Amino acid sequence: MTTVRTPAGWPATEEEARAVQDGLRTKVVLGEPGPPPGAGHVTGVDVAYDDERDVVAAAAVVLDAATLDVVAESTAVGRISFPYVPGLLAFREIPTVLAALEALPRTPGLVVCDGYGLAHPRRFGLASHLGVLTGLPTIGVAKNPFTFTYDEPAAPRGSTSPLLAGTEEVGRALRTRDAVKPVFVSVGHRVSLDNACAHTLALAPAYRLPETTRRADALCRRALREAAPALTAD
DNA sequence: GCGACAG
DNA sequence: ATCTTGTCGC
Numbered sequence: 096m097t098t099v100r101t102p103a104g105w106p107a108t109e110e111e112a113r114a115v116q117d118g119l120r121t122k123v124v125l126g127e128p129g130p131p132p133g134a135g136h137v138t139g140v141d142v143a144y145d146d147e148r149d150v151v152a153a154a155a156v157v158l159d160a161a162t163l164d165v166v167a168e169s170t171a172v173g174r175i176s177f178p179y180v181p182g183l184l185a186f187r188e189i190p191t192v193l194a195a196l197e198a199l200p201r202t203p204g205l206v207v208c209d210g211y212g213l214a215h216p217r218r219f220g221l222a223s224h225l226g227v228l229t230g231l232p233t234i235g236v237a238k239n240p241f242t243f244t245y246d247e248p249a250a251p252r253g254s255t256s257p258l259l260a261g262t263e264e265v266g267r268a269l270r271t272r273d274a275v276k277p278v279f280v281s282v283g284h285r286v287s288l289d290n291a292c293a294h295t296l297a298l299a300p301a302y303r304l305p306e307t308t309r310r311a312d313a314l315c316r317r318a319l320r321e322a323a324p325a326l327t328a329d
Numbered sequence: 330g331c332g333a334c335a336g
Numbered sequence: 337a338t339c340t341t342g343t344c345g346c
Binding site: 141142143144179180181182184187188208209210211214215216220221235237238239240241242279 | 333334335336
């Protein structure tokens with residue numbers, strides 16, 4: 096497990112953070128279909144917090160997209176780099192997530208984030224931000240509709256409905272299990288929305304959430320448990 | 330001005 | 337995100 100510090104020059108205020116988003120948003124690539132679902136490697140990233148001790152732990156788990164077997168994994172821990180502010184989640188997660196990705200012994204392939212990409216107040220959520228910084232294809236799979244609206248998708252697994260910001264489709268509500276609350280998929284970097292949904296469905300054969308985020312979630316929680324006591328002494 | 334709001 | 341036990345159902 097690697098340890099990270101908040102990068103020099105990291106935004107300290109909400110105003111600075113929004114300015115960074117506005118400066119990077121033009122670098123997002125939306126015209127590529129991205130890697131085909133069911134082949135190659137897919138990586139899930141997630142983060143867990145201990146606000147009391149000011150500790151954050153991130154995990155990256157690489158899966159074989161065909162079998163969903165774990166191929167590689169890594170973790171990173173550090174200090175919390177930004178408070179939670181809706182619309183600025185990336186500034187809280189990215190330093191540690193980047194460290195975990197860099198610690199992987201192999202190429203991540205498509206990266207699946209826990210949160211949003213294009214579906215964001217300034218169209219630059221966590222998945223978009225991570226994609227621009229790494230150049231990797233990324234998508235966001237969120238558990239809640241955030242500030243967006245949607246009509247309930249039909250009951251069968253695989254059904255979708257548009258996720259809307261007014262009349263603009265910023266993502267899709269995707270049913271991954273029959274009659275169970277959908278997940279909310281949006282494009283990050285270098286992946287089409289159709290492809291993002293296909294990947295998400297392929298990654299969620301048994302549970303509502305994709306295996307990538309389930310694995311990453313379990314791993315970062317474990318890393319937090321094991322790292323928190325050590326960093327407390329510091 | 331007030332409430333809502335990814336994780 | 338996180339605090340938290342049992343419990344209903346396949």
